[in-house]
Amino acid sequence: MGLSFGTKAPPTALTGEVEVAGLGKKYGVIQVLKDVNLSMAEGEVVSIIGPSGAGKSTFLRCLNYLETPSEGTIAIGGAKVVAGGARLPDKASLDHLRRVTGMVFQSFNLFPHLTVMENITLPQRKVLGSSKEQAEEVANKLLKRVGLPDKASAYPARLSGGQQQRIAIARALALSPKVMLFDEPTSALDPEIGLEVLAVMRDLADEGMTMLVVTHEMHFARDVSDRIMVMGNGGVLEIGPSEQVMSAPQNERTRQFLKAVLDR
Structure with missing residues (x-):
């Protein structure tokens, strides 16, 4: 990339x-x-x-x-x-x-108490009604897309600012x-x-x-x-x-x- x-x-x-x-x-x-x-x-x-x-x-x-x-x-x-x-x-x-409309903010706006995977899957489950398995499949694809396939279980505080912003982009993209x-x-x-x-x-x-x-x-x-x-x-x-x-x-x-x- x-x-x-x-x-x-x-x-x-x-x-x-x-x-x-x-x-x-x-x-x-x-x-x-x-x-x-x-x-x-x-x-x-x-x-x-x-x-x-x-x-x-x-x-x-x-x-x-x-x-x-x-x-x-x-x-x-x-x-x-x-x-x-x-x-x-x-x-x-x-x-x-x-x-x-997907939106990405200056300040990331990730949920600090949720893992990366949970941050990306929660909107899918709440807005789209996706199952846990469906949401995680989409999340894994998007993590690869933004170059962070190994960060699914990490919490935002353990990531750099650039990584957090890429996760925020993945979260926005998850709703297509x-x-x-x-x-x-x-x-x-x-x-x-x-x-x-x-x-x-x-x-x-x-x-x-x-x-x-x-x-x-x-x-x-x-x-x-x-x-x-x-x-x-x-x-x-x-x-x-x-x-x-x-x-x-x-x-x-x-x-x-x-x-x-x-x-x-």
């Missing part, structure tokens, strides 16, 4: 896995997201970059209602919800939305999501350890997983993503092919941001 950043072939299935229209989020009178729009094809990888406070993580968390958006429409993998009404979307719609959401998955890791996680993400991209990634890893954004979405002040500054955004950004705020991060 090496890590080599090359040019990723464009997605071939144009079925529109993700459609976000007019998404907004307010905390009281403070508008933290405004009129965010995004359309993604199945198998596409989009990286979200931008300065701190731009609304990147809030946008990602709104997609599966970890944060409740104030307005807009979200459609992912056949699940569609409309925000902004007097009531939340019905439970069935929210369950469907969360079922088709249509779309994977990654919220700064390497920001809590040392750069060398973060490469292990990026290698798994690169493999997922090559296998055709639809992925939306909030990241500060500019090499990943440029070389693995199909497109880059740049956010600032709660909105979209620009979105376009990764190489074009990185080498010839159209927005002045994007140019300032990239100069700051690339000149470090």
Whole structure:
């Protein structure tokens, strides 16, 4: 499982896995997201970059209602919800939305009192109704996939940060999501350890997983993503092919941001 950043072939299935229209989020009178729009094809990888406070993580968390958006429409993998009404979307719609989106957080969020195997099998048994044997079979396959087949009986505290994040990816994949959401998955890791996680993400991209990634890893954004979405002040500054955004950004705020991060 090496890590080599090359040019990723464009997605071939144009079925529109993700459609976000007019998404907004307010905390009281403070508008933290405004009129965010995004359309993604199945198998596409989009990286979200931008300065701190731009609304990147809030946008990602709104997609599966970890944060409740104030307005807009979200459609992912056949699940569609409309925000902004007097009531939340019905439970069935929210369950469907969360079922088709897997999420990996910055802080791993593994259960410390459960083994790796238990962390991966518990969601399958609770959400999918899988038997213990079925769940363990899936878990073992996923542990091999993320390069940790010998860690099934380990507890999270005995693993490195990179290993814990790879387990978190395996846990999310165990529910067979249509779309994977990654919220700064390497920001809590040392750069060398973060490469292990990026290698798994690169493999997922090559296998055709639809992925939306909030990241500060500019090499990943440029070389693995199909497109880059740049956010600032709660909105979209620009979105376009990764190489074009990185080498010839159209927005002045994007140019300032990239100069700051690339000149470090």
